[in-house]
Amino acid sequence: MRALPEGLDEARLCHAWILTRADGTRLGFTDHDQDLVVDGVTCRAGGGWSPGAADSAVGYAPGQSAVLGVLDEAGIAPADLAAGLYDGARVEALRVDWSAPSRRVSLWTATIASVTREGEAFTATLAGPLAALERVAGRTFTRLCDARLGDVRCGITPAPGAACDKRWATCVGVFGNGVNFRGFPTSPGEDFVTLYPVEGERNDGGRR
Numbered sequence: 001m002r003a004l005p006e007g008l009d010e011a012r013l014c015h016a017w018i019l020t021r022a023d024g025t026r027l028g029f030t031d032h033d034q035d036l037v038v039d040g041v042t043c044r045a046g047g048g049w050s051p052g053a054a055d056s057a058v059g060y061a062p063g064q065s066a067v068l069g070v071l072d073e074a075g076i077a078p079a080d081l082a083a084g085l086y087d088g089a090r091v092e093a094l095r096v097d098w099s100a101p102s103r104r105v106s107l108w109t110a111t112i113a114s115v116t117r118e119g120e121a122f123t124a125t126l127a128g129p130l131a132a133l134e135r136v137a138g139r140t141f142t143r144l145c146d147a148r149l150g151d152v153r154c155g156i157t158p159a160p161g162a163a164c165d166k167r168w169a170t171c172v173g174v175f176g177n178g179v180n181f182r183g184f185p186t187s188p189g190e191d192f193v194t195l196y197p198v199e200g201e202r203n204d205g206g207r208r
Contacts (some may be wrong), residue, residue: 008105014098015107016043017067020090027075030096038094038101047075065110067091067124071117081122086112091126145171145183155180 014032018041021027028043030036031050036043048070071078080086089112097103110126140146144166147153156177164170168185172178 008097008103009099012097012099013095016094016096016101016104017049018043018092018094019086020092021085022088023085025085029075030098032096032098034098036096036098036101038096038104044075048072049075065126065128067126069122069124071120071122076122078117078120081115081117086115086124088112139182141184141187143168143183143185143187145181147180147182153180153182 014030014036016028016030016032016036016038018039019027019029026041028036028038028041029047029049030038030043030045032043032045035045050068069076071081076086090109091112092109093107094104095107108128110128113125113127115122115124145154145164145168146166149162149164150156150158154177156175158164158175164175166183168178168181168183171181
């Protein structure tokens with residue numbers, strides 16, 4: 001449970017959001033009916049910023065939520081958004097006493113994981129601390145290659161329109177690139193538990 005500042009009047013509370021970009025630029029928004037200065041940042045009223053879904057049950061991974069907004073030159077400019085200036089930006093949500101904005105409590109912090117734009121509106125997906133639990137650490141042990149066709153780990157320049165199904169046979173037979181195969185083609189699959197030696201067959205485990 002969060003400790004609220006002593007004497008905080010719930011009748012005077014509003015929300016504020018402070019966004020800090022990687023370049024240090026800070027922007028503020030509030031659902032109050034007037035602009036507020038919070039932590040030295042002018043939080044704009046009616047700035048086109050509002051919280052959206054924040055429940056994993058509606059399609060978001062743990063620790064993720066959405067924020068909806070409207071683009072305008074005085075707030076989040078379309079050109080800045082397109083230039084990626086908001087990628088990875090930090091967002092802090094606060095509960096603020098609008099009569100004395102120095103009296104506030106931080107609700108949560110998150111980073112902008114991705115932004116999609118539709119006309120003059122945008123949706124930003126926010127990733128909180130729990131989202132780190134969803135990240136893949138290291139490599140996946142699988143028979144398929146985990147490189148992208150044509151990337152540094154793949155090491156080849158594919159012909160236009162070329163596609164790869166990430167199988168060992170395709171890497172060797174189609175692209176002649178077995179030396180850079182990034183999977184484990186000899187790893188046992190789920191059918192391994194049902195295998196048994198058969199007289200007259202090759203039983204050395206070498207078959208892919």
